[in-house]
Amino acid sequence: MKTIIEPFRIKSVEPLRRTTIEERQALLEKAGYNLFLLDAADILIDLLTDSGTSAMSTEQWAAMMRGDESYAGSASYFRLKRVVEDLTGFRHVIPTHQGRAAERILFTVMCRPGHIVPNNTHFDTTRANVEFTGARAEDLVCAAASDTQSRAPFKGDMDVAALERLIETEGHDKIPLVMITVTNNSGGGQPVSMANIEAASAVAHRHGIPFYLDACRFAENAYLIQQREPGYAGCSPKQIAQKMFSLADGCTFSAKKDAFANIGGLLCTNDDRLAAQETNLLILTEGFPTYGGLAGRDLDAIAVGLEEVLHPDYLEYRIVSTAYLGRHIADRGVPIVEPPGGHAIYIDAGRMLPHIPRHEFPAQSLAVELYRHAGIRSVEIGSVMFGEHARNELLRLAIPRRVYTQSHIDYVVEAILEVNARKDSLRGYAIVEEPPFLRHFSCRFRPL
Ligand SMILES: Cc1ncc(COP(=O)(O)O)c(C=O)c1O
16 A cells, blocks of 8 residues: 555544634734744644644553652653663663753753854754853754755754864863754754764764764654665664664753653763762752652653654654655745655745845744634744844744644645745734743734
């Protein structure tokens, strides 16, 4: 059979509520045209994020019933630790309430003012947590990433020559760690090749610098390596993921992505001294080391999710269904970041709306219009989110795992094509109120 189906059936459903265009216009005005400030009940199809929005499986719900809520030494922790050790090989597995808590602890322990942390592209919370310590976050993504239309297979790769130059000019003692984000969320969800992870790891280690993965979407990255990188077609996604982790000294991980959990994160390392410092900080804000910031039942949901996410049928469906959305809009004239990656389709709003300059936020304009037109929520990944660090003006349509069916996606395709047909009528926005950090979460806009 050629048709690739959703490899699950639905046992429990959640109704969706329709609204009219007039209602949505009023809701937009009330929210200052910031889609983060809308109530979820007013959204028809929510593609704001794939984070924490997955549908859990029957096995995950069953595992939650086995959750051990003991304060110390919970059996749930040891079940999770076994799964994480088998997958990553890391000796220390520290649970946190989500990925950014792992980042905060890692960078607080490792970074000082004047330090520099290179990454292919920092995610927004990763950059904010590096900068909060006084260190500088340096994006070193490969040149192919800047051409959104190129179909190069691994546009998430780090520019390893630039990494080498940075270490040589700044000195290895200024660089407490090198990090690679798989897949590169802020860079269009593009995967990183194994060859690139190997090369970056080798450069870091040659200079005595620890090498870390921001491993949020490790399984999608592993599957894309299997599909696209010569030499890996015969390996399972799990074997590929194990190899990726074996090249690193530690990782941060948001279990809200490739573990199908609604909450959770991990900080892993092989360094005993670091682990002791991290655990001390963990106790201050997250909790005892065998639960971190989580309930025992969350630990069990993550343990099961980490195994399910590597199932080849699931990963094939995941990657093919994301590409389905991408191809159906791109082949009808909507510029996307090519080729489609794992968790999201990114529309190149700068290219689609050339009449709206960067400082008038073309991707925000498109996000607002898609909500007004069809009740679909997406997110700007451009100058609103990253200010002057933005490389492109992208609109991300993130696809929650195992949540929407093909007809939902067909509705999204139809809506995007209708907005595209009258794209010249879209106008820019100005920011009228903004907070000091992570402004995209709560700033307010005015239409121009
Ligand atoms: C690449 C990347 N790193 C880190 C994070 C932060 O994870 P969390 O939202 O669990 O704090 C995210 C979340 O979207 C992400 O995509």
